[in-house]
Amino acid sequence: MTTSLAVSTVIFALRPSETSDLKTVWIPLVRRIRDPYVGKWALPGGPLLSEEDLASAAARNLGETTGLDPQYLEQLYAFGGLNRSPGERVVSIVYWALVRSEEAARASEGENVRWFAADSLPPLAFDHNLIVEYALWRLRNKMEYSRIAHAFVGETFTLAQLREVHEAVLGRALDPANFRRTIEASQSVVATEQRLSGTKYRPPRLYRYNDAIDLADQGPLGPAYRSSRAPSPQQITPNPHPQERSTRQ
Amino acid sequence: MTTSLAVSTVIFALRPSETSDLKTVWIPLVRRIRDPYVGKWALPGGPLLSEEDLASAAARNLGETTGLDPQYLEQLYAFGGLNRSPGERVVSIVYWALVRSEEAARASEGENVRWFAADSLPPLAFDHNLIVEYALWRLRNKMEYSRIAHAFVGETFTLAQLREVHEAVLGRALDPANFRRTIEASQSVVATEQRLSGTKYRPPRLYRYNDAIDLADQGPLGPAYRSSRAPSPQQITPNPHPQERSTRQ
């Protein structure tokens, strides 16, 4: 029996929920058109090409099936059980990705690609229910100690928007004042001088991600994926006054 | 170019250090006898057989090369860069394992198998230095929030022994009183009525691992590896209600 190698990706985006007033976590799935599990929904994926590395394969698959460009991409796990696929031996290296809401709205949805609420999926092909469950667990875990929440929001954002991300992933409301306190203490954001206008109440301040602090949340492997976007040439002044804490941690 | 699939394992054991009075982390390496990197030291590993799952392959390799039986085995990462191995494309699924000190002492060491202090390795074959570095990072991280320390000690142990494990992995001394307080608060151990005799001072109480508390440190995947030791026959009820996640590996 020959063993084949595939790469799949669990793609997360936040969308308004029907049941709750909070946003919730959604993932796009593709309908299988080949024989094992024909007609069932499955994670987007495909074979690993011989001249691409694993993360590239995940990004390519993600783009081909959904048209999406992820803000974040990280390896989840390699699944290699013997009976994952009937009749053949497949080892799947699974990635998980985060896309912004606006980006997700642009995603091509059709007969064979559809979004599902991540916590109430139909029975999927292969062991994909377990895979999604594990990916969700990782997402919720990592939300607490890393800064992946920023991958769901734009360049600048209000603390309410960032809090909305945490609330959506954790599935419960957070105290605005306490959230502000902990985020500011973590120094993961820097305040801009701009405020968001057009609200019908007090205009909130806009914040920006703080690149200076890097939270080594993947250890020596570093960021598994750097966005394919151009490395922002508008940053003419890299650092006006070099912060004394630029090297800290 | 064809892509081959291999499984390797980073094996950790604690051993007395020459430089420090604390124990330190050691790993066994094997000397390469084939052409890419001949003579260099490398992680034990080999190809994935078609009829074994990933964890089994890791355990088999581990046993074949070192004769060791690990207390703990967990998947680390899948490495699939294009230039990991000159001339061929290899995707390596790497596991990490913990073995007890007594077990490690029994390990076969010879011309082609030798133990090294994990934080001062020679240049290894392939990208194995990076892999070990990442595995060490995971070990140190996981020591703080899970109970893997127990994999390094025996059935029963004193709190001083358990503290010695933490000190060895973290590389610094811990306050005995505070360590006791936090361990007892975590309820990860239960006190036995026995005490360790033969010491030249007050005999310390022996503790035992507390099975009742399960710390879901791998989420829905559950323990990646159940020891190959007899699967405790006192569990007469194998599976009361068939788990929906029976496909878990």
Add this chain to the structure above:
DNA sequence: GCGCTTTTGGTCAGAATGACTCTAAGATGG
């Protein structure tokens, strides 16, 4: 201005943690 909502700064109590002190219990040397 008045009421509404959200932002944003604050207090307060309990939990967790690091540094440290002190007593208990056994072994050993005299």
Add this chain to the structure above:
DNA sequence: CCATCTTAGAGTCATTCTGACCAAAAGCGC
């Protein structure tokens, strides 16, 4: 037997962190 040594194990104290809660600030619509 007794003083002494070493570690076990209990406790104290100050600091930090966190959740719950309060309240002022700042805009909008009326």
